[in-house]
Every structure is written in C-alpha cells, then in structure tokens.
Amino acid sequence: MQRTILLSTAAAALALGVAAPAAAQNATAPRTVTITNPVPLTVETYRLANGLNVVLSRDTSVPVVAVNVWYHVGSGNEVAGRTGFAHLFEHMMFQGSANVGDDQHFRLISEAGGTLNGTTNSDRTNYFEAVPSNFLERVLWQEADRMGFLLNAMTQEKLDNQRSVVQNERRQNYDNAPYGLATETISRLLFPAGHPYSWTTIGSLTDLNAASMEDVSGFFRQYYAPNNASLAVVGDFDPAQARRWIERYFGSIPSGPPITRPTPQPVRLASEVRHVLEDRVQLPRLYVVWPSPAQFQPGDADLNVLGYILAGDRSSRLHQRLVLRDQLAQFVGANQGGRSLAGQFGITVQARPGVDLDRVLAIVDEEVARLRAEGPTQREVERARNNLEVSFVQRMQTTLGRADALNSYATFNGDPAFIQQDYARYASVTTGTVKQSLDWLGAGRIVLSVVPQGQTQLQASR
Template sequence: MAQQPSSSFEINFERYELDNGLTVLLHEDHSDPVVGVALTAHVGSAREKEGRTGFAHLFEHLLFLESENLGKGGLDAMSARIGGSGANGSTNRDRTNYFQTVPSDALEKMIWAEADKLGYFINTVTEPVLAKEKQVVKNEKRQAVDNRPYGHDNYVIGKNLYPVGHPYNWQVIGSLEDLQNATVDDVKEFYKKWYTPNNTVLTIAGDFNPREAKQWIEKYFAEIPSGAPVAALQKQPVQIPVSKRLYYEDNFAALPQLSMVWPGVPLYDKDSYALGVLSTYLSSGKSAPLNKVIVDSLKLASRVSMSDQNAELAGEINIAVRAYDGVDLNKVQDAIYLGLADFEKNGISKDDLDRIKAQQETRFYRGLSSVLGKGFQLAQYEIFAGGADYINQDLERIQQVTAEDVMDVYERYIKNKNYIATSFVPKGAAELALENSDLAQVVEEQIENNVDADVDPNVIATYERTPSSFDRSVEPEYGPSLELKIPEVWKTTLSNGINVYGITTSEVPLVNIDLEIKGGLLLENPNKIGVSNLLSRMLLKGTKDRTTEELEQAIDDLGASVFVSASDQGISLNATVLKRNYEALMNLISEILLEPRWDDEEFELLKQSVASQLTQQQSDPNSIASNEFSKLIYGKDHILAQNNLGTNSSIENITIKDLKKYYTNYVAPGLSSYRVVGAVDEKEVTTALQQLEKLWKPKSVNFPKLSAIPVLEESKIYFYDVPGAKQSVLRFGYPALAYTDTDFYPVQIMNYRLGGGGFASQLTQELREGKGYTYGIRSGFSGSEFTGPFSVSSGVRSNVTLESSQLIKEILENYGDSFSPEDLAITKSFLVKSKALAFETDQAKLGMLTVIDKYDQPVDFALEQQELVEEMTVEQIKELARKYIIPGQMYYLIVGDAATQLERMKELGYGEPIRLN
C-alpha cells in the first residue's frame, strides 16, 4: 500500500510587477552559493504565422549571439567568464525561455544581460547574422528530425491531428523552406510584438539578497517600454471528424512503429490529472493492461508507451509501440484494443491508483531539486496555471484523482473516439503498415554538395544603439567573492566489504542511491558478450518471493524508481525514493540483489528486447558511429571495443545458466560501492544497510588482464555508408589517457578552449557560429581507470562533410601554437568560478562521491583541481596540446552518405577512405 504524502512541503516566493508589466518571481534558497535566472517569454510556435514557422525557435538562437551592450558573443561569452552552467534556452508551442545557473556573485551581471535581451537586442540582427543562424537551426532540424529514426512522426501527427490554421498544425522547429525565406524585417516584426516586458516573466531562485536583486531589476529592466497589450489565446481543443491512418517508409527505421493519437486537454485542465494517471496505468509496468497483451502475451514488442501531452491550447493522448522486426502493425493495433477492453472491464484498483500517485509525488519533488528547477516551475505556473502559487496546489490536485475520474476520462477521450494512426516502417516494408493507410506527406531534403553559401564570421554588425538613461555598456562588477563549499562527506566500509559514501541534504524529501558493482564487460566471456547487460535487466524481473509484477508494485508503492544497468566496467543500481520510505526500499533492494527470481519466460522476453535494440542500432547513424569508433580505438577484438548489448549471434547463444554463472562468480560485495545523497544521515543509512551487510557474503574475484591497445602510426579515414543521410556523423580521435594519469585533469584544462567549453570553445565558434556547418561539436578526453580516447564528435550537414573535416583538422593542428594569454584567462575564470555550481544538485553530489570512490580522490579534490587551474601557464597548455592533440595520428570516422561524400574525403590528405560496410 502506498503511504500518504506529506502536506508540509511548500515553496515560498515573492511576486511583483514593474510598471512596464514585467512579472518578477523571487525564491530564496541559501543551501548553495548559486542562483538560477530564467527569462520566459509567453511566445512559442503557436504565435507564428503559417509560412513563417520556426520563428520562436529561431529567436531562441538569435538572442544568444549578440546584444548592444554585451557585444559579439553575447551571453555565451559572458557565461564562460563568470563560471555559469552554460546559458541555454528552450522553445515549445507556447513559451520560450532563457536560463542559466551562476555563482551568486554574478547575479547583477545576469540581470544586466537578461535586460539586454529584452530591450537592447533587435538592432544587432543583420542579414549576415540571420543567414548564419538559419544554417545552425537547419542543422538542428537535420540532427533531431531528418537524420533520426521516426524523426518525422510528430510532423505527420501534427499535420493530421490539428486542422489547417490551428497553431499546433506545424512543428516548433518549423520547416527548412520557412527558415530559408525568413527576412530581417520578419524577424524584427516578431520580436517587437512578443518580446515585451508585459509578455515576459523574470524568475530568480537561489542564494541572493532580495533587496539588492530588486534594485538591480529596477535599474536594468524598468526603462524598457511596455509593448502593445497581448491578448490571451483561447483554448482550441480539437475534434477529429474521422479517423485517419497514414504510413511512411523511414530511411533510418529498422523496426515498424505504430502511433495512435487522440485529442486531449490543455495544461492544468481538471481532466489532465486523471488522464496522466490513465496513461501511466495502461502502459507502465508488468501489470499494465497494454503491457500484458502486447509484451507478455502476444510478444509483439519489448515495451509500449503512452503519454498525455498537454499544452496551453490543446492536448493529445499518444500510444506508441515499436514492434519487433517484421511484425505486422495490424496485429499491434488489435492488441491495443484488447488491452483497452481489459481496462474497460476491470478499471483501476485503489492500490494501483495510490502507487501511481506516489510515483507522481516523487516526480514532482525531483523537478524542484535545483534552484533552476524551482524557477522553471514558478514561471510555468505563472504563465499557464493562472499564478505561481499553483506550485503549492499542483501536488494536491494529483492526489485528488479517483478511480471514477480515471474511467470517466477514458470513456470521454478514448473509447470509440476517432484518432490519428501513423505507421512508420523500414524502407521496402510498406506491407507492415496498418491496412487502408494513406501515404504520409513528408518533405525530404535533397543532398547536394555546396548549395549553401558560406557566411563570413568576421562581419561586424553596424546598427543604431537604443538610448538609455545610463551607460549600459559597462558590465557590472562581481559581488563579494565566494568560497568553494565542499559538501560534508561521510564514509565507512561494511564488514562484508561494501564501501559506503554519503552526503546529507534536506532541500527536498528525497533520497538518491547509486550502488555500483565492478565488472560488466571486463568480466565477460568474449564469445558471449551481453551477459552482464541481460543480468542487469533480469534483476528487476522478480525476486524469490515476488513476481515481476509484485516487485514493480512494491517499488511504486514507495514512490520509488529503481533502475539497474550494465556498462563496460560494471553493473549499477540507481534509485530515488521518498525519504519516508527509504528503509523500506533498502529491504526491497536487498531482495533484488540477493534473491533473483531467474524466470525463464522473462529471460526470453529480455533476449528478444535486446535483439530488437541491436537491430535498431544498425540503422541509427549515431549508434553506428559510437560502436564503430570503439572498435577503431581499442581494436575490434579488445573487450572494451565490444557493444555491451552483445551481438545478434551472442544474444541467441546466451542461456540463463550464463547469467547465473556471472552472478555467482562476480556479483560480490567487495566489488561494490554504495553512494547515497539526500534527506538521510549516516546512522539511518547504516541501519538500512544491515540486511545487505549480513546476508551478502564476501567472495574473491580476479579480473582478466586487458590486451594492449594498438598504436596508430599515421591517420586513416574510415567511412560507414548510410544511404540518404542528411547529416554526416563525425568521430575523430585516438587512444589517449586514463583518468588516473597525472595529466588527465591538466588536459581537461587544456581542452576547455578547444572543444570542452561549449560556446566558449574554438570548435563551436568556428564550425557553428562561424560557418553554420553544425548544430553542435565538442572534443574531450574520456578515460576511466583504463585508457580512454581523445575524441572530436559532431553531426554536420552532409554537403560540407569534407569542409568540416578540413576545418577541424586545421584547428587541431594550430591549437597549441595559437593558444593565448586571453584564452588562459577565460579558461581559468570559468573553471574556478564554475566550481560553485559543481555540487548543487543531488546528482552532482553523487558524481562527486563517484570520483572520490572510484579514483581514490580526497574529499576536497575539487580544491586541488582549482589549485591546478590557478597555477596553469600558457606554456604548459601549449606543451599539453603538442603532446595530446595529434591530428596526424588519429582515426577519422565518417558515418554518412557514401554516394555523395566518400570520394571527396580523399582531399583530407590521409589516403583512400576505408569502407566499413
């Protein structure tokens, strides 16, 4: 039985308005020396014009580039200097937000910068600026939609669920044609209409002085003029006169997928809470009616998902099933109807209702576990729920849902109601689509080399400055300097060898657990790769005294989530639970670890699921790139080069005896670390671990010696063909360093300005901001206790594959020589100041415990790292670059369209490309 929620948790905040209409929300939280700042404009794709779609999202990009007083680079450049979390933004149908967490000494700087977005930005948008950012956004669309399995599904659903003229008929990212046609005048018209103080909410949450904050807000925002009144949009729920069935042969899909979508309700509608419960109950877990039929009984798919997606004007209810290879989607739809009929007959029990409410309570608290999370929620409620104080009512509305409410919304929104069904099937497999489906209309971009003109990154915008009552070009000073606060860590070792590390924090009533057992691929038989992954999944398929269904329900009753996964080097159990149920969850975890059920039927279902996952990876360009790059780095026979899922043949040959053998020989307390962060102290933790300490007996485990990693003498190019790919996925690199190497943290410092610093990095500035070749690019070192690679990774538009590779090579060749004192100053400023953010969230604290544990670091290792940064010199950076950035001894892997790009890659200068498929 799920326990009733605590009613004492409350978020306190202050709300006020400036004379120009700007709404301000302030929430104090002094637990960490950080502050989250978010500016939310009540404008998304729903307020665009047809033929000019994608503008709201385009603005999300433009507002980071430049403003009158921050200058070129705008907030991105400032973020690097002040140690921010990385200024970012997001756009949906109804709002656009801009956000960042910064050390609290930089709050005035952030308020100054956010005001520049709202009042002192639009004059900086010129034709060259717009032309470049169009390319970046088009690359984002290619990466997220065009070059991704099932990427066009939402487009097809939107066009058919919402009629022409409805604001949700088009996608947030817009169309390539609309983006290309956008003019500067279009952009300015959009900005002046929607980016006004009276259509915007400023939220500040964290460690700050409210009196000071209000003075700064008044200084920087008050003289920005109010815009024209913004009329509220009326709710526009839709009705479908007849059901529609559509199909599409997807270039990147290896498996058939069925989506069925019904019209739903807007955000915070009274029915949205019952629909949320209904979606969870029908699809989530072993006992879910849809799961029982589709996954367990008929074995048509490995899982079924159902979601209730609510937006400001309307909502939609979506059931999606990615079936096994070759499955007819008509069978999947028949199975969906069988599952729905089961629900109609039996409804939802009180126990099931209570456990779902407990899950939703945990999810609610998790969303408030950072200062930025609290700020997001306050703004969300302010704009869409009628006031920010709804934050203290939302959980109550969840808890008020009854079983009758759940059946009522099913009957009013799903039963016998018209729907949109989409069948996305592999190329050449149209016969798997639903019967009587029409071909979906999707706009596919043609690949042509060099059709997009390069933009000149050095063009300086000239514009007339907006007048102000004071000189806004002067950046505010920092506040009082901050001291890095290291969380208090306690640690102990249990009598059976488990190392325990903990941090106590009480910001939200949750406990987060990470239990890691060393092993994974390192202990697998090379002829049967995939055992540790299957074992990790098997551990949640029941215990000696509980079936899978009973175990899932016991976890849900506690408002907990438990995940077990395998990696190259271990098996990890991660859990989150309401504080009041922590000890009860640890009793369950003891069962999971010590008394596996070994159910043969569940084992066969898991094998089928993993085989299906492998099939899909074989047509996903990003998965292909990751798997092939590992083989190049380590050599194809090295254990760390293997995909830990296994292969189709290895999965077929693995038996449940293989899992039992691994479990018996290698799942040992002496290989285990237990890390916990949350609202529990050391005594509560050690008490809760007594059962695991008593019953989990020690055993000796020997690790096989790893084979040597091959040394690459000269660079080679490898090409994996994905016909019709709209982007090329690049992975360039070589085997570099282990985390335990003395140079490992120094090379992180060195790499910050190369490709580790986001918008502060040279790779991003030149390939994204300068050329518009990519949506994102990064470089980094990823060693563990074993040697890991240095890598450069990106997705670039297909027709500049060679040009992107040449530019990356040039940047790598020149990086050390060109590194300047200014580069070092920016690196030091970010790496020192950003330490204030390093331990804010519970997940960040768990990461800190992981480093302390796995690499035998002192509790204050962050202070040692800070000292290394402060002492670093330009010459040391140059020496590290000469030693570790070696473009002439790297693997250059391209996953893309060979027909148009393979031959061109000879021009990179590393010989004939080697085809991998």
C-alpha cells in the first residue's frame, strides 16, 4: 500500500534538525521563461537564500514527477593524490542520512513505485528520481536530508564499505574489463600531469585507500551544499505547493564555502604520441584522439557534426571505407567530447581479427585528409544536423530527461533556457565551418593501440 510522508512545517524543521536560516543575500525572485526549441515548455527558475538554484517545469500529461539534483562537482574538482572522491560520494549519498535510515533511500522510492539513481562525471554529480506525483514531498524531503545532514550519519564502517564497493567497481570496469584501461591511458597521455582531466572519474585504488574520514568529510562540506547545487522538478505537480516544500526542506540548510573552480591552461600537444596496450582481448582496437574545444566553445558544435560525418551511421565515410568496402573493421565511432575545461575529439576503430592497425590508421588519415581538402557535402552536413536535432528532442521526451537537461544548462550556463541557444548552434553549422573545424585535427594527437597479448606487431607503429 502506498503512503505519503506528510510533515508540518514545525515537524519538518524538528525532523531535519535545521540550522538557523541562511543570509538572504543570494535569494532571487521567480522568473518564468518559455522555451520553444527543441520542444515547447515553460520553465520557472529562482534561487533560495542559501544559494540553491531551483528549476520548475510543469507537465500534467502523465501523473509522474521527476526530481533531479545537480551538484557542480566531479572528478575535475579533485586534486592529484586525492582522486575518486566525487564518485565515492555518489555511492555514499545512498547510505542514509540523519533522518533516512541506512540504505533506505532506495526502499522509500521503490515502495512508492518510483525509480532513482545517481551518476558522476568529470564536471558534475547528479541524483534523480521519478515517482507518482503524490510522492513529490517524500522525494524533496529525502534529497534535502542528505544534502544537509549526510555527515550526521556517516561512519567509518560506511566509508570502508563503499570504498570497497568502488574499488571493486574499478576492477570490474577498468582493470579487468576488455579495453578497460584505454580511457585512463588516453586521459593520462592527452592531459598534462595535474590537469583535472588527467585522471578518470573512478580515481585510483591508492588514493581511495589513503582517504581518511576527515578527507572525505571535508570534500563533502566543500561541494555538497545548496550554493553549489541546482534542483529541478519536472512533471505533474502544483508549482505553489512545490515552492513551499522546497523552502521548507531546503531553505534552512546553510550555504557552504565559496567554490574555486579549476582554471588549467589550454591543452596542446607538440607532436604525435603513440602508445600500445596489450590486453586480454581477441580483436585489436585503435584510438586516435586530439585536443579540442571545451563544451559550447567555438568549434564544439562543428566537431560534433564532423564526428557524425566520419562515423555516425552506415553512410558515414569511415563506416563505408573500413567496415563495408575494405572490411578491415567491425565498427567505427567518432565524437567530440566537449567538457567544461577542455575537449577531446576521438576516432575509435574496432578492427577485425589479425588486422594490422597501421592499415587502419592509414585509412583514417586518408579520409580526414580528403575532408580537409574538399570539405563535406551539403547533404552530409544536413544529415548530421538532423540526427543531432533528433537527439535533442529525444532527450526531452521524458520527465527525467527534461529535468536533467534543464539542470545541465542551469549548472553550466546559469540559465535552463540556454537549451535554445545550444540547439540553435547547429543551425549555423555549414560545410565551411565543418571544414574549418578540421584545423583541430592536427599533428599533435594520441594514437593508442590496444592489441591481444603477445601480438604487439598489430599496433600502429609506422
């Protein structure tokens, strides 16, 4: 039987053990904007006195509401020797807080018929739930409790347990997974030592083992505070009631200290860097990676289009050449990975058994050179733009997708309505701008060969 959690204002304050209200210097009045592209919707945004950014978007088409919390912290906020903390807290936040019992976050949402999870990358950590509309208050209460009072319930036993879980996850997904060390190797080779992107989100086993209770508690106090967070509520709800609940449960959580963002120098590679990894795999794989512009910076959208032209579908140039015509590869991929601090443009080719990766690299270079000389066709650009626009629309089809998208733009661009500007970037991509974006694919690059153990002769070495 479903039940809701109904707390009066006084009872909620007592249950949460709230501190005195934060200073009102950061509060803003609600602002409503209408978004027309890629899908029409109305968005209200405002800021609480403690700095929490709030995004509300009502849609009564189905009786479901999504709650999405973004903390502007990821592995890019860590420092060398103290890596993996952001991902560790993705796990710790589900272990219980002052008023939510151990491992009860999942149970409380599941018994309401909802879903939930959390993810971490280099630039942010998010937590999200989708529940029947009448359980909105329960979700807001739970999210507020772990934002304000996680450390009240944190113990050495919980830390050790989740540290072990993360370490096992690293072994499964990196150390012992086919091609699992490729991403970490590319990060280390592409970014200089100490750069926030030179390590992966999972962190190192050594750093996690060395982390003390005070180390991780200090990281939480610094970054998991309302002034470093954005809360999105999307779906079937009463906006006035939602605003009251948000103020009730989040409003008295104190602000955290000011956040200093990393500002690394732009990444440049003076020349090509080649590396080979022997792995327990059957097929050789080639990775070619260049430094590229950060997310939303000039060239970012054009390189996204270029990636699709090179390897986005069966009609793409590298698929036609490597998979269909020459039959050297099982699949190819190409993408622009724009992030907050820097980007990387990568081409990945899964070769067929025994294929020499020098042959594969030569064809990749031929196709890039041909595009550089001739530029793409108008039809290629239009097909790529259409596909990317479809991706925008698909992301906005569910309440969870809309909440995450709006929070993304609120966090990185200061305005959830920035999605319209992001969407519009692709309308200005032309054959000429795509050709110009190829300037990023210069001599300074990483060429990584992953080959079966004992078959280093298959690496790209010439």
